[in-house]
Amino acid sequence: MILGLDVGGTQTDAVVLEDGHVRAHTKTVNRPELLETLGQSLDKTLAGIEPDKIQRMVFSTTMATNAVVMDNMDPAGMIVSAGPGMNPEWFSVGPSYHVVEGCMDHRGTEVMALDKSQVKEAIREMEKAGVNACGIVCKFSVRNPHQELQLEEWLGDQFGYKALGHRFSGSLNFPRRIATAYLNAALHKLHTKFISSLETTLTERGLNAPRYLMKPDGGTIRLDKSCEFPAQTAQSGPAASVMGALALDGCKGVTLVLDIGGTTTDMALVLDGLPLWVPNGIRIGEHRTSIRSLLTRSVGFGGDSEVRVEDGKKLSIGPMRRGEAMAFGGPMPTPTDAMITLGLMEEGDKDLARKAMEDIGAQLSLDAEKAAKMILEETTKGMTKAVIEFVKRINSRPVYTIHEVIEGIKIDPDRIVVLGAPAPIVAPMLEKAFNIPCVVPPHYQVANAVGAAAAKVTAEISLQADTQRGSMVIPEVGLESAIARDFTMAAAMEQAKEALFSRGLAVGADPGDQEFAVIEKEEFNMIRGGYRVGKNIRLKLALVPGLIPDCNCGGQQL
Amino acid sequence: MIRAKRKTGLVFFPAFDWAISPTHPEREERLLYTQDQVMEEGLLDVPGIREYRVRPAKYSDLQRVHFCVPDEPSMATESHLISAGGCLVAADAVMKKEVESAFALVRPPGHHAMKVVHGNRGFCNVNIEAVMVEYIRDVYGVKKIAIVDTDCHHGDGTQDVYWHDPNVLFISMHQDGRTLYPGSGFAEENGGANARGTTINIPLPPRTGEKGFLYALDELVMPLLEKFEPELVINSAGQDNHFDDPITHMNFSAKGYAELNARLKPDLAVLEGGYSVEKALPYVNVGIIMAMAGMDTSTVKEPGYDKHYAPQAPDITDYITNLMGTLKDQFLINPPAPHPAKNGEIITTSKRIFYDTDMINENQDERLVRCRDCAGALAIDSHSSKGNKMMGIHIPKDACPMCQKTAEKWVNEALDNKKFHHIFLQDRTKCTYEVLR
Numbered sequence: 003m004i005l006g007l008d009v010g011g012t013q014t015d016a017v018v019l020e021d022g023h024v025r026a027h028t029k030t031v032n033r034p035e036l037l038e039t040l041g042q043s044l045d046k047t048l049a050g051i052e053p054d055k056i057q058r059m060v061f062s063t064t065m066a067t068n069a070v071v072m073d074n075m076d077p078a079g080m081i082v083s084a085g086p087g088m089n090p091e092w093f094s095v096g097p098s099y100h101v102v103e104g105c106m107d108h109r110g111t112e113v114m115a116l117d118k119s120q121v122k123e124a125i126r127e128m129e130k131a132g133v134n135a136c137g138i139v140c141k142f143s144v145r146n147p148h149q150e151l152q153l154e155e156w157l158g159d160q161f162g163y164k165a166l167g168h169r170f171s172g173s174l175n176f177p178r179r180i181a182t183a184y185l186n187a188a189l190h191k192l193h194t195k196f197i198s199s200l201e202t203t204l205t206e207r208g209l210n211a212p213r214y215l216m217k218p219d220g221g222t223i224r225l226d227k228s229c230e231f232p233a234q235t236a237q238s239g240p241a242a243s244v245m246g247a248l249a250l251d252g253c254k255g256v257t258l259v260l261d262i263g264g265t266t267t268d269m270a271l272v273l274d275g276l277p278l279w280v281p282n283g284i285r286i287g288e289h290r291t292s293i294r295s296l297l298t299r300s301v302g303f304g305g306d307s308e309v310r311v312e313d314g315k316k317l318s319i320g321p322m323r324r325g326e327a328m329a330f331g332g333p334m335p336t337p338t339d340a341m342i343t344l345g346l347m348e349e350g351d352k353d354l355a356r357k358a359m360e361d362i363g364a365q366l367s368l369d370a371e372k373a374a375k376m377i378l379e380e381t382t383k384g385m386t387k388a389v390i391e392f393v394k395r396i397n398s399r400p401v402y403t404i405h406e407v408i409e410g411i412k413i414d415p416d417r418i419v420v421l422g423a424p425a426p427i428v429a430p431m432l433e434k435a436f437n438i439p440c441v442v443p444p445h446y447q448v449a450n451a452v453g454a455a456a457a458k459v460t461a462e463i464s465l466q467a468d469t470q471r472g473s474m475v476i477p478e479v480g481l482e483s484a485i486a487r488d489f490t491m492a493a494a495m496e497q498a499k500e501a502l503f504s505r506g507l508a509v510g511a512d513p514g515d516q517e518f519a520v521i522e523k524e525e526f527n528m529i530r531g532g533y534r535v536g537k538n539i540r541l542k543l544a545l546v547p548g549l550i551p552d553c554n555c556g557g558q559q560l
Numbered sequence: 561m562i563r564a565k566r567k568t569g570l571v572f573f574p575a576f577d578w579a580i581s582p583t584h585p586e587r588e589e590r591l592l593y594t595q596d597q598v599m600e601e602g603l604l605d606v607p608g609i610r611e612y613r614v615r616p617a618k619y620s621d622l623q624r625v626h627f628c629v630p631d632e633p634s635m636a637t638e639s640h641l642i643s644a645g646g647c648l649v650a651a652d653a654v655m656k657k658e659v660e661s662a663f664a665l666v667r668p669p670g671h672h673a674m675k676v677v678h679g680n681r682g683f684c685n686v687n688i689e690a691v692m693v694e695y696i697r698d699v700y701g702v703k704k705i706a707i708v709d710t711d712c713h714h715g716d717g718t719q720d721v722y723w724h725d726p727n728v729l730f731i732s733m734h735q736d737g738r739t740l741y742p743g744s745g746f747a748e749e750n751g752g753a754n755a756r757g758t759t760i761n762i763p764l765p766p767r768t769g770e771k772g773f774l775y776a777l778d779e780l781v782m783p784l785l786e787k788f789e790p791e792l793v794i795n796s797a798g799q800d801n802h803f804d805d806p807i808t809h810m811n812f813s814a815k816g817y818a819e820l821n822a823r824l825k826p827d828l829a830v831l832e833g834g835y836s837v838e839k840a841l842p843y844v845n846v847g848i849i850m851a852m853a854g855m856d857t858s859t860v861k862e863p864g865y866d867k868h869y870a871p872q873a874p875d876i877t878d879y880i881t882n883l884m885g886t887l888k889d890q891f892l893i894n895p896p897a898p899h900p901a902k903n904g905e906i907i908t909t910s911k912r913i914f915y916d917t918d919m920i921n922e923n924q925d926e927r928l929v930r931c932r933d934c935a936g937a938l939a940i941d942s943h944s945s946k947g948n949k950m951m952g953i954h955i956p957k958d959a960c961p962m963c964q965k966t967a968e969k970w971v972n973e974a975l976d977n978k979k980f981h982h983i984f985l986q987d988r989t990k991c992t993y994e995v996l997r
Contacts, residue, residue, distance in 0.1 A: 086814075086861040086862065087597070087843075087860060088562070088603070088846075088850070088860075089859045108593045108596040108600065109838065114863075174599040174600040175599060176600050176601060177605060178602060178605070398613045400572060404638050407615070408616075527582065527587075529582075529583050
């Protein structure tokens with residue numbers, strides 16, 4: 003049996019899967035303390051289940067996100083070397099941020115060495131500031147990590163955990179590398195403590211199976227390994243839902259996934275079972291990172307969105323949520339009240355819901371039913387508009403080759419999977435609006451928890467080889483090696499695969515899972531003075547998000 | 561939090577799958593390191609900087625500008641259409657006021673492509689700035705536009721396209737034609753009979769440095785723009801004036817380019833040449849993007865700057881000071897007198913054009929109506945060493961009835977003449993292009 007648990011904004015969903023079926027599912031209202039919430043949810047879900055029957059556990063938590071958003075993190079220092087370009091002071095983050103001289107160019111050639119005395123000064127400052135973790139980031143460190151390694155060595159054992167920029171992502175983006183290293187450093191202690199408490203909570207309940215955390219890229223990571231990459235576990239909720247859609251429905255063709263929550267509706271796209279990723283990285287609070295994430299978009303339309311009448315005639319829905327629907331004792335009319343008034347929902351206090359609709363209706367000179375209908379129409383309209391905008395944005399992403407301009411596939415959803423409590427009510431309305439099949443899979447209310455339970459481990463590596471410099475770098479695994487002048491793409495592919503599989507194993511991937519995707523594959527001849535002086539090879543491989551074998555049945559059994 | 565002071569659009573199209581030939585300066589690798597630098601800087605994350613996706617231009621976009629012989633498909637490959645289309649995307653972004661300015665960082669370049677196109681000249685087939693200008697005129701109704709070409713090579717293609725157009729001010733700053741391809745761009749080249757003084761050439765000596773470029777900009781270019789009062793300023797932002805460029809001899813820098821851009825404040829910038837792909841382009845492009853966005857560029861400096869950039873030598877400074885004195889006199893103090901020909905008179909000229917990349921010679925005999933009311937009807941009788949004989953008749957956007965009538969007469973004459981393999985009528989008043997033979 004597999005346990006999947008997803009902590010949301012107001013409640014926590016959990017499921018137990020057995021032989022590809024949902025054996026149990028629960029919803030628990032969140033407690034102020036995350037561990038308390040987890041404990042309650044576990045007890046409720048596992049009631050009557052032998053703990054040693056659980057063979058795998060996956061958690062999607064809000065620990066990292068909340069710490070970032072509430073700025074509850076540990077003080078982390080930063081040492082940064084930049085060289086020419088944007089002023090590195092613009093990316094200053096945390097209580098003790100230090101720019102030191104030193105420069106690496108785009109080929110990974112050291113242009114200016116580090117100055118030890120400046121680093122010593124920075125160390126003194128960080129000591130004064132009382133930091134207990136440190137981020138180390140150099141520009142172009144993914145092309146040559148030498149300076150980051152040098153800084154790590156000079157810092158010695160001071161400050162405990164050190165977050166080296168090149169280890170988190172092989173992508174080029176210095177400001178995002180800074181933010182990512184900072185968040186990892188600032189979250190490390192907190193996350194480690196949380197993991198240790200979680201381990202205790204689990205062990206106390208006799209739950210000893212392999213444990214994983216959900217990541218925003220739709221994949222998972224082994225619980226203990228997540229301490230090396232704590233920020234990678236932030237904002238995993240939307241990804242859990244998408245993976246749930248994949249497990250419950252299969253998502254063939256071009257599938258738009260809509261998860262309707264209380265406050266927001268999250269959208270994502272899945273192409274023949276493969277969810278789309280964001281090109282650069284996720285934004286956590288104010289920090290733009292290089293942490294891989296599924297491409298999801300949140301719009302301020304949910305079941306509990308506030309409904310108002312503006313200027314005496316215009317209906318306005320969302321983006322604020324003032325609390326629950328009036329039918330559940332909330333303060334403002336909501337789409338949920340409209341659904342109850344129209345008899346589409348059984349739950350809630352019908353009289354309160356009707357009163358909410360009468361209130362809106364009075365302002366529009368309509369009766370309660372007509373007002374409710376209008377609210378649902380407007381909500382559907384808003385969602386429809388947001389979906390169209392979302393798809394349009396994806397289709398207007400820049401491309402850099404003639405081939406892509408000419409052949410560029412245009413994404414046009416041919417079906418919609420709707421999740422979340424109001425899914426069965428909203429789906430027919432969306433089907434009418436889009437004129438494509440709208441599917442509500444079984445267990446649509448807990449798809450997020452199913453997704454967490456079913457998601458397999460993901461990993462990614464980047465390789466860059468420069469045969470003129472005679473060097474190859476795979477930053478994520480800290481590999482830098484000499485290569486011969488006749489190094490080829492085929493050889494690079496072998497090296498990259500090896501690195502990817504070993505990285506995958508290290509973060510908890512199934513040794514049998516060697517299915518990977520080529521994210522980027524480019525090869526350039528370097529010409530100087532009319533002659534070819536070398537080759538520039540770039541590769542990016544990934545263990546892409548998918549379902550563990552038990553759950554990979556296109557929703558047939560679940 | 562950093563933020564662009566001016567909202568800036570970026571159309572980036574490095575054409576990673578296109579080259580003139582494997583070792584040609586116009587090859588796949590050209591913008592590779594620029595991409596690396598732009599990505600690593602995180603420029604596309606800066607609030608206020610927005611990246612746009614390219615779209616290919618249509619053949620009809622080219623027909624507003626060129627007479628392609630024998631036709632557009634044989635002169636413009638997909639890469640040329642996309643490069644030109646990138647400029648149109650940039651133009652839309654600015655004209656629709658989504659951004660205040662936009663930079664089309666695209667290749668292949670275009671400023672050596674002339675009105676008549678028989679092949680590739682100086683790495684160019686399609687004049688991407690001109691395609692953009694004519695698109696803006698047709699779609700957005702803009703009349704007066706200035707193009708400031710800061711590529712190291714004389715923008716002879718753009719000059720040719722706008723030679724007779726008094727509503728386009730074309731200014732080219734470049735390495736003196738006596739020392740560099742294409743060997744033109746002297747001060748005497750100051751516009752056709754109906755457009756005297758709206759073509760300005762500033763031939764700078766080899767080894768011109770930051771000081772010289774900025775001096776020329778401040779002393780001449782900016783006052784000329786002020787006087788012309790264009791609705792839109794376009795920068796043909798070639799980057800081969802850089803001290804590290806392998807095919808030119810100038811002494812400009814990334815910092816200099818950024819400063820030039822900050823002072824010029826173009827509404828639209830279009831990449832042209834620039835072939836120091838590794839040591840200059842990444843930094844120059846970052847500098848230009850940041851300058852367009854109104855960001856402080858004082859930290860943009862190529863790694864080789866301290867070692868390899870030498871401030872402009874005093875003899876060069878003296879030369880440029882003298883040159884600016886002369887040019888100011890010629891263009892600002894005593895602007896060129898109108899052409900003496902009488903209204904309605906037909907002026908004929910002949911010229912030879914060499915296509916260096918494709919090794920084609922072209923001979924042109926041109927007839928222009930001297931006109932005080934419009935840019936004048938134009939007929940180009942062109943034949944190339946490939947054997948193609950073409951008659952192209954151009955009716956300008958604001959053509960007066962007299963010029964329209966003359967053009968009609970020329971069309972009939974051409975149709976009676978068996979020697980032409982191709983006859984084209986480009987009627988800009990109706991925005992039409994007719995292949996008559």
